[in-house]
Amino acid sequence: MVVDGAALLFMKENIKTYWILVLALIALPALFALCVSAGGTLLNPLELFGGESISRDLLEQRFFRVLTAFTVGGALAVSGVAYQSVLRNPLAEPFILGISGGASVGAAIAIGTGLAAFSCAVIPLSSFCGALLVLTLVMILAKGAGDEYSTNVMLSGVVAGSVCSSALMFMISVMDVETLHSVTWWMLGSLQPENSELLYLVLCLSVLGTALLFVFGRDADMLSFGEETAFHFGISPKTSALIILGTASLLTASAVTLSGIIGFVGLVVPHTLRRFFGAGHRRLFPISFLAGGMFLMLCDTFARTALYPREIPVGVITAALGGPFFIWLINRKGTVSR
């Protein structure tokens, strides 16, 4: 993948950045309007600005749900790109690395101990701590593996992920019913908007995080060639890697706070984009944010309309798309990077 990424970086360098503008200004609003109008009944999205009516209530409700999906999808896709570049592993993704799991355990502890009642910032903060803790653990576990580092990161991530889900299961089995309900959905993932303050907070964090990663885009490029190469290119690999991984974990944690665990978004979106836009990270970070958001918007619209009035958990849809993609990626890796 490293070779593949580098080749793509140079091959597709000429692709103009105006694609980002096209995505942001035309495709995104169009898709947003489409997702808002789709639901139990098809509604005209312009009624959102109209007078008081039931359709306006429905549209308002859908608008915030689609916005939640966009924010979460964007944050997850960007953090996927960041993990893949620094850990130099195409399979790196917040869900597979166990970071989402760590974030959800952090959030569940905040709910279980009753700390969450104090302020709406407690849950994001504790899930960020959980995410950072798991990331550190994964890095320490994988350390000292030498050439196998990249593989070991993934393996320790998988272990950390399953340990986190058993920790969640344990908490579910010892907590009382009311608390249990609020923890269980953490494992299923749901984009039902609850708290608009939290949504705005996470949206701001995601945009700022993506901007910070954009600034460190060149460093991410260098790091994906290996730490030694990066050092010779004149950057400080340790500092850059820490900043990039930390920002990615913050993005993951804030997405998890809003929606619970939704897997595979950080895998499907970045790899598809690399094929079209190359592996240059200054371009990849902003495009991933837009495209990741659009991907999850579509998945969620399908999840809430396909079996109306029942709802399918959105994680089911992303996993159904992401699973086969993951397998394809593993097989492809063997042939390309050799």
Added chain:
Amino acid sequence: MLLKSIVFFLFLFASFAEAEDALRVVSLSPCLTELVFHLGKGNLLVGRTSACDYPEDAKKVEVVGGFGKPSLEKLLTLKPDVVIASALADPALVSSIKRFGIDFHLLPTKSIEDYYVSVATLGKILHCEKKAFAEIARVGKGLRRFAKLNAEKGFKRPSVYLEIWDRPYMTVGKKSFINDLITYAGGENIAGKLNQAYFNCSVELIITSDPEVIICPAMKTGREADVESRRGWKRISAVREHRVYVDLNDDLIYRLGPRILEGVELLRSLIMNKTAATPSPSVDVENPTAVPSAMFRHCSNGFQYGRETFSSKVYLGIHRSLQDICSLRISDGC
């Protein structure tokens, strides 16, 4: 000396036989634990789940595990003769329990009719058919009273949204007995036409159905405002008229046990809070035209329903109660 030892052994044997005589029962469901106590056989109960907290005496019984997920080892150490359950987390457990020669009964809880079947079955197992018969008659009579109230002329059923869980929204459909409870209480479940039991429902269904009453039994006090401030909910009738009810004794509603009449009464008090209908005993229920007696098959020692056989007397009790339900259904136009 010889005589003494013979007498001693005889005595030992007798006491052993007496101990053998007392049935040892383990209940794996809170509603069945309530029912066993209600039938006056609480003394036979040697095991319960951690969820079985009613009546107070039930708490003295040993715990074998969680609701529907007992520890098999713990269960076996209690040496039960009969294990009763309404749901199991692991269906494979049935064969494990039966392998140890324990009589296992999985009693249905899908509709309110299933309660009669549970009562009749327990009456047979615990040898208290008379009490079971009386219980069936009591509940049947109680439900008939509610049906009468609902059958009054000019009575309009308020629409009801019952929230089992808030994130994601979960409610009950046609296949749950809770839907029957709402119907008896005089409400109309907004998801009552859907062929589901418990399901994650779209928020759009709730907004477009415009329920007149919202009931969230498990939500804590003070959270009505949270429900009313949900995005897009402000035009719902129940929110406009502040008819959101939270923090109820949900055991009355969620358990298909001897307290269901209280559950219906509780729901009715909320649903009828504003549009109170005065009972008028002069109105009579229409006569039933069809009774699902086909559910029962006649067999050598009584009547059979599923795999259970009942004596003719119990069958008549169930039959009568089913007639009541049919009369309700017919007068409702269902």
